Amino acid sequence: MPFALLRYGLANGHPDAPHMRPRPExxxxxxxxxxxxxxxGLAIAYNLAAKHGIxxxxxxxKGWLAGGNTARNTTIIRANYLTPEGxxxxxxxxxxWRGLSxxxxxxxxxxxxGHFTLAHTDAALRTARWRAEVNKHLGVNSEVIGxxxxxxxxxxxxxxxxxxxxxxxxxxxxxxxxxxxxGVAWGYAKEAVKRGVEIHPxxxxxxxxxxxxxxxxxxxxxxxxxxxxxxxxxxxxxxxVAQMAGFQLPIRTIPLQACVSEPVKPILDQIIVSGSLxxxxxxxxxGEMVMGGATDPYGLYSTRSTLDFKESLMAxxxxxxxxxxxxxxxxxxAGMADMTPDFSPVMGxxxxxxxxxxxxxxxxxxxxxxxxxxxxxxxxATNRQPELLRPFALDRFHAFDLVGEKGAxxxxx
Amino acid sequence: xxxxxxxxxxxxxxxxxxWGGEVKPMPNAATATxxxxxDYLFMEPNTAGEIYEWWLHAPTNTWFIARRDTRSxxxxxxxxxxxxxxxxxxxxx
Numbered sequence: 001m002p003f004a005l006l007r008y009g010l011a012n013g014h015p016d017a018p019h020m021r022p023r024p025e026x027x028x029x030x031x032x033x034x035x036x037x038x039x040x041g042l043a044i045a046y047n048l049a050a051k052h053g054i055x056x057x058x059x060x061x062k063g064w065l066a067g068g069n070t071a072r073n074t075t076i077i078r079a080n081y082l083t084p085e086g087x088x089x090x091x092x093x094x095x096x097w098r099g100l101s102x103x104x105x106x107x108x109x110x111x112x113x114g115h116f117t118l119a120h121t122d123a124a125l126r127t128a129r130w131r132a133e134v135n136k137h138l139g140v141n142s143e144v145i146g147x148x149x150x151x152x153x154x155x156x157x158x159x160x161x162x163x164x165x166x167x168x169x170x171x172x173x174x175x176x177x178x179x180x181x182x183g184v185a186w187g188y189a190k191e192a193v194k195r196g197v198e199i200h201p202x203x204x205x206x207x208x209x210x211x212x213x214x215x216x217x218x219x220x221x222x223x224x225x226x227x228x229x230x231x232x233x234x235x236x237x238x239x240x241v242a243q244m245a246g247f248q249l250p251i252r253t254i255p256l257q258a259c260v261s262e263p264v265k266p267i268l269d270q271i272i273v274s275g276s277l278x279x280x281x282x283x284x285x286x287g288e289m290v291m292g293g294a295t296d297p298y299g300l301y302s303t304r305s306t307l308d309f310k311e312s313l314m315a316x317x318x319x320x321x322x323x324x325x326x327x328x329x330x331x332x333x334a335g336m337a338d339m340t341p342d343f344s345p346v347m348g349x350x351x352x353x354x355x356x357x358x359x360x361x362x363x364x365x366x367x368x369x370x371x372x373x374x375x376x377x378x379x380x381a382t383n384r385q386p387e388l389l390r391p392f393a394l395d396r397f398h399a400f401d402l403v404g405e406k407g408a409x410x411x412x413x
Numbered sequence: 414x415x416x417x418x419x420x421x422x423x424x425x426x427x428x429x430x431x432w433g434g435e436v437k438p439m440p441n442a443a444t445a446t447x448x449x450x451x452d453y454l455f456m457e458p459n460t461a462g463e464i465y466e467w468w469l470h471a472p473t474n475t476w477f478i479a480r481r482d483t484r485s486x487x488x489x490x491x492x493x494x495x496x497x498x499x500x501x502x503x504x505x506x
Binding site for chain 1: 415427428430431432434435447448451452454455456457458459461466483484485486
């Protein structure tokens with residue numbers, strides 16, 4: 001072991017992490033106010049400072065750093081979507097993920113595992129072929145493989161026909177990855193603060209000040225702030241913040257539940273997903289089996305867990321991985337997901353001038369963090385909808401130009 | 414919430430029901446502008462608090478309305494659609 005590391009470990013004092021320091025006093029005005037200190041909000045703040053030289057930025061959050069869905073997702077990163085608009089967008093995300101640990105100088109434990117979307121019906125297999133063709137056309141590595149190849153790559157998976165829903169094939173996406181979600185927020189926060197961005201946790205936004213169709217500031221429980229531009233990145237509460245600014249969103253807030261098993265030695269390298277069974281699973285670096293399912297069957301502003309969810313999840317999980325019968329559930333939680341009618345996000349300009357939105361992230365937000373940071377910062381700095389975000393603009397709903405993304409997690413095919 | 418009381422079939426397991434979303438006032442299809450119509454189709458109040466919402470008891474194909482708090486998940490009452498709309502006819506729904 002290097003002595004420097006040993007000396008550091010035994011030292012009495014350690015430098016504070018700059019992004020973990022107590023909140024500073026709020027200034028009276030900022031060039032940009034970001035509402036929401038999750039991965040997305042922090043990534044936007046970092047990119048504004050690092051790529052556009054806009055450093056007079058403050059990030060507000062009613063809770064704490066990365067305490068929302070950044071901490072509650074199942075960390076899966078992939079680009080094997082169905083629509084060309086979606087594939088193009090998430091491909092840029094995956095390209096950014098690969099260099100992100102270096103860019104943020106923090107180990108995100110980005111780990112490419114290979115991602116399997118299992119097909120148990122002819123219809124699901126047809127969607128898998130469709131996705132593979134769209135993916136290949138846009139330069140994303142995906143192919144459809146049969147049960148024999150699945151078993152060869154992932155020997156722990158039960159591919160026998162002696163189950164309720166036998167596996168007919170899978171969409172195999174080798175670049176599929178997982179990463180350490182908290183580290184993503186800390187990395188963006190650290191690099192943003194280094195460039196002059198202020199982060200204010202425990203500062204709730206209570207109102208948006210709008211004059212003649214222009215956003216001019218925010219009211220908070222610590223006082224009023226003038227702002228040149230405002231962006232909201234508050235998954236779960238998106239509708240409530242947008243309504244403060246005076247417009248409605250095509251979003252329903254619905255809980256998404258997840259859980260982890262007790263940690264065990266490495267037994268599952270891959271990420272296994274089944275859209276038909278509404279389950280997904282991967283093994284974290286800590287050894288825990290990270291599992292999730294479909295969103296709850298009705299809307300709710302709560303992060304409670306239910307037995308129904310675990311019963312249906314485990315019934316399918318035991319068929320896929322019979323050894324899981326030996327494992328106990330260690331933790332369970334839920335996040336409030338922004339569900340849109342077309343399973344695609346809502347990003348960019350809004351009916352209010354100088355007010356921008358990053359919402360509608362349903363069950364697909366974590367993987368988009370880096371690309372959202374880059375493109376939303378571009379949108380805010382130039383006041384124009386970037387080409388890549390054009391299909392995801394809020395006004396698509398008024399033009400009946402939806403982006404039906406059936407490649408989203410937990411969407412049945 | 415594990416049991417929901419259908420106003421026609423009585424208390425049943427929640428798995429028998431399908432959620433239909435918040436009750437929204439429907440514009441007049443003959444006179445509505447495109448903007449009003451797409452707002453009605455896609456935009457949601459997404460209220461955090463008490464709402465009136467549609468539910469379907471799937472086995473009997475019975476649509477009805479519940480009043481529920483979307484923060485506590487407490488169902489406060491359920492009623493037939495007729496009862497709801499006769500009660501709220503002056504409420505512009």
